[in-house]
Amino acid sequence: MYAVCVFFFLSVSCNVIAGSPDCFAKIDTIIQETFRCKSKQIVGVSVAVVTSGKVILEKGYGVKDIETNDTVTADTLFGVASLSKAFASTLLVKLIEENTKYSLNTKVSTIFKNEGIFLDSLRSKYATVRDLLSHRLGIPGNNRIRLDNNLTRANVIHRLKYLQSKGSFRDSFFYNNLIYGVLTHIAELIGRESWEKLVKTHLFDPIGMNSSSFLTTADFEKIDLAKGYIDYYGNLKPVPFEFSRRWADLCGSGCILSSARDMAKWMKFYLDEGKLADDTRLISKEAFEDLTRPENVIATTYTSTYFTKPKVPVTTSNTGYALGWRTGHYRGYKMLEHSGTTFGYRALLSVFPDADIAIYTAMTGNDPSYLYRQSLHNVIFDIYMGYTPWLNSSTICSYPRPWLDAKVQSSKPRYSKGRNPTRQISDYHGIYKNHAYGNLEVKKHKDGNKLTVVYGFSNFVLYPKNKTDEFYGESIGTTAHIFNFYSFKFRFENKTVKLEIPNFESKDPPEFIRSAETNLTNKSCFLNVSNNVCFVLLYFAFSALLV
Numbered sequence: 120m121y122a123v124c125v126f127f128f129l130s131v132s133c134n135v136i137a138g139s140p141d142c143f144a145k146i147d148t149i150i151q152e153t154f155r156c157k158s159k160q161i162v163g164v165s166v167a168v169v170t171s172g173k174v175i176l177e178k179g180y181g182v183k184d185i186e187t188n189d190t191v192t193a194d195t196l197f198g199v200a201s202l203s204k205a206f207a208s209t210l211l212v213k214l215i216e217e218n219t220k221y222s223l224n225t226k227v228s229t230i231f232k233n234e235g236i237f238l239d240s241l242r243s244k245y246a247t248v249r250d251l252l253s254h255r256l257g258i259p260g261n262n263r264i265r266l267d268n269n270l271t272r273a274n275v276i277h278r279l280k281y282l283q284s285k286g287s288f289r290d291s292f293f294y295n296n297l298i299y300g301v302l303t304h305i306a307e308l309i310g311r312e313s314w315e316k317l318v319k320t321h322l323f324d325p326i327g328m329n330s331s332s333f334l335t336t337a338d339f340e341k342i343d344l345a346k347g348y349i350d351y352y353g354n355l356k357p358v359p360f361e362f363s364r365r366w367a368d369l370c371g372s373g374c375i376l377s378s379a380r381d382m383a384k385w386m387k388f389y390l391d392e393g394k395l396a397d398d399t400r401l402i403s404k405e406a407f408e409d410l411t412r413p414e415n416v417i418a419t420t421y422t423s424t425y426f427t428k429p430k431v432p433v434t435t436s437n438t439g440y441a442l443g444w445r446t447g448h449y450r451g452y453k454m455l456e457h458s459g460t461t462f463g464y465r466a467l468l469s470v471f472p473d474a475d476i477a478i479y480t481a482m483t484g485n486d487p488s489y490l491y492r493q494s495l496h497n498v499i500f501d502i503y504m505g506y507t508p509w510l511n512s513s514t515i516c517s518y519p520r521p522w523l524d525a526k527v528q529s530s531k532p533r534y535s536k537g538r539n540p541t542r543q544i545s546d547y548h549g550i551y552k553n554h555a556y557g558n559l560e561v562k563k564h565k566d567g568n569k570l571t572v573v574y575g576f577s578n579f580v581l582y583p584k585n586k587t588d589e590f591y592g593e594s595i596g597t598t599a600h601i602f603n604f605y606s607f608k609f610r611f612e613n614k615t616v617k618l619e620i621p622n623f624e625s626k627d628p629p630e631f632i633r634s635a636e637t638n639l640t641n642k643s644c645f646l647n648v649s650n651n652v653c654f655v656l657l658y659f660a661f662s663a664l665l666v
């Protein structure tokens with residue numbers, strides 16, 4: 120095995136004979152070898168490599184499900200997570216081309232006929248579709264709002280005016296999935312169909328991605344889908360499909376399911392700058408340039424931490440953001456790239472327009488800081504272009520060692536399950552509100568003297584920390600193992616109780632407030648019709664009477 124490997128690494132480029140079994144074999148061997156050393160953290164992998172108009176590799180490795188050991192094939196679907204953003208931008212650019220009313224510079228206020236979308240007038244007045252596509256609003260992700268069961272791609276826009284900006288308008292990079300939810304809805308407004316239907320009609324069908332689907336609409340029983348797995352302190356745990364479906368609701372931010380075979384076609388489409396297999400254009404040259412021209416600068420990325428000189432011998436950069444794509448270079452070659460990470464699924468797609476090669480990887484399991492995906496893409500590029508790969512089958516396994524120290528994986532917090540909170544648990548009970556996030560309920564857990572938190576479709580049990588009014592929240596139910604030991608910090612201020620959850624958004628920790636009006640047990644509220652909670656209760660009381 121070792122000898123074979125050395126032979127492969129020393130041999131010349133397979134560029135000249137792209138598509139030959141030789142090129143396939145070299146890449147296939149390195150994937151198999153590295154997949155073996157990652158078998159404790161990765162369950163399934165799907166890889167596609169396209170060069171010079173040919174697919175040189177489309178293949179599955181590992182299993183779809185640890186219980187059944189069904190093997191992954193080139194047709195097995197994986198969540199591509201944020202690689203969906205390039206579908207969102209491509210669809211929108213195409214719809215805009217076909218609809219003379221709008222351009223990428225159309226103001227969001229015009230589309231929604233609303234002058235007060237954001238907290239400040241600068242963004243409300245001037246933010247355009249292009250600003251939304253390039254993450255340059257300066258508003259932190261607040262990604263956990265997606266747990267709100269009432270959030271939809273149509274109403275997410277109404278949350279934006281409650282979100283503080285932390286970076287300057289058009290002069291900062293703040294990656295934001297909620298904003299891609301807004302873009303999803305904008306496409307629906309222009310195309311007058313669901314985003315899923317529009318993507319199928321305008322992209323999947325013409326490009327020939329005939330088995331790709333969506334987490335939001337797929338029948339999980341009927342499709343060839345890899346089960347998502349996440350790391351729970353060193354053990355892999357399955358992610359329920361039901362969780363993935365609900366979490367993907369904003370769609371353009373990350374709901375696409377695809378296979379190596381279909382993603383190879385998507386990559387060909389990008390290598391051909393927006394042309395289809397029959398050489399006709401799906402989008403114009405100008406639209407393609409719009410999609411791939413950097414509009415924003417990214418100061419720090421995982422590649423700047425782990426993949427740049429002088430820390431390691433070769434630099435991978437992706438310091439620009441175009442529309443649904445990062446832009447950068449590898450070994451001096453221009454590169455379009457996007458990573459995708461969601462609970463259970465991880466992906467990476469790299470397109471090298473000038474080297475005429477594109478590489479896609481999707482996987483289930485754990486790959487912190489993209490170390491495996493990025494190094495695999497580097498090695499595949501090196502083999503194809505005739506470089507001696509700077510990583511070999513053993514360093515890819517130990518990466519970032521020997522060049523850099525590996526990040527220490529966080530360990531489960533130590534807490535005493537028996538510790539009692541400083542106050543009576545009923546003191547914490549109630550409905551807590553936040554304008555952007557909606558309602559969160561704190562109530563007694565069904566067993567014992569414990570508290571439980573319900574926020575949308577997430578659920579946590581609270582364990583008191585050794586600090587007054589602070590708790591660890593362990594996620595349970597549909598969200599079990601997904602949100603590990605978030606901090607819940609209560610503050611009692613006269614009649615008001617505030618609950619801060621820094622893990623919901625570290626750059627701007629949301630605070631949920633329980634005021635007297637939201638105290639359900641305050642019976643006098645039945646007399647106060649302006650109180651929403653009471654209104655709902657009254658509604659049910661009346662409905663009961665009418666039956």
Ligand SMILES: *[C@@H]1O[C@H](CO)[C@@H](O)[C@H](O)[C@H]1NC(C)=O
Pocket residue numbers: 185186187188
């Ligand atoms: C699946 O494969 C693993 C590892 O090879 C093995 O331990 C396990 O028994 C297999 N399970 C089934 C259901 O075949």
Ligand SMILES: *[C@@H]1O[C@H](CO)[C@@H](O)[C@H](O)[C@H]1NC(C)=O
Pocket residue numbers: 327329330
């Ligand atoms: C999908 O397209 C491939 C060609 O890339 C073809 O072989 C396959 O039969 C098609 N599948 C369906 C379900 O149409």
Ligand SMILES: *[C@@H]1O[C@H](CO)[C@@H](O)[C@H](O)[C@H]1NC(C)=O
Pocket residue numbers: 511512513514
């Ligand atoms: C891989 O590279 C490292 C250093 O770059 C070297 O020490 C090691 O012997 C190589 N291993 C193989 C299997 O080639």
Ligand SMILES: *[C@@H]1O[C@H](CO)[C@@H](O)[C@H](O)[C@H]1NC(C)=O
Pocket residue numbers: 545546547548549614638639640641
């Ligand atoms: C409601 O408020 C009262 C007074 O502030 C407090 O004593 C009581 O514990 C609260 N009950 C709940 C369930 O929040």
Ligand SMILES: *[C@@H]1O[C@H](CO)[C@@H](O)[C@H](O)[C@H]1NC(C)=O
Pocket residue numbers: 266267268269556557558559574575
């Ligand atoms: C969603 O709406 C229902 C009904 O109005 C409400 O009870 C629930 O608290 C809301 N969820 C969130 C997270 O705000």
Ligand SMILES: *[C@@H]1O[C@H](CO)[C@@H](O)[C@H](O)[C@H]1NC(C)=O
Pocket residue numbers: 585
């Ligand atoms: C809790 O913290 C206090 C002060 O920091 C310390 O004295 C005490 O030993 C801690 N108790 C436990 C159980 O950790």
Ligand SMILES: *[C@@H]1O[C@H](CO)[C@@H](O)[C@H](O)[C@H]1NC(C)=O
Pocket residue numbers: 612613
């Ligand atoms: C609590 O109420 C007192 C008296 O009304 C007031 O002086 C104080 O500022 C309040 N504290 C907070 C944190 O609201």
Ligand SMILES: *[C@@H]1O[C@H](CO)[C@@H](O)[C@H](O)[C@H]1NC(C)=O
Pocket residue numbers: 635636638641643644647
């Ligand atoms: C109960 O609600 C009423 C009216 O909403 C309010 O005036 C009163 O202070 C509340 N009582 C308590 C104990 O919070």
Ligand SMILES: *[C@@H]1O[C@H](CO)[C@@H](O)[C@H](O)[C@H]1NC(C)=O
Pocket residue numbers: 636647649650
């Ligand atoms: C009714 O509730 C509102 C807040 O929801 C409060 O401002 C008002 O004082 C309450 N009215 C009465 C009569 O308690």
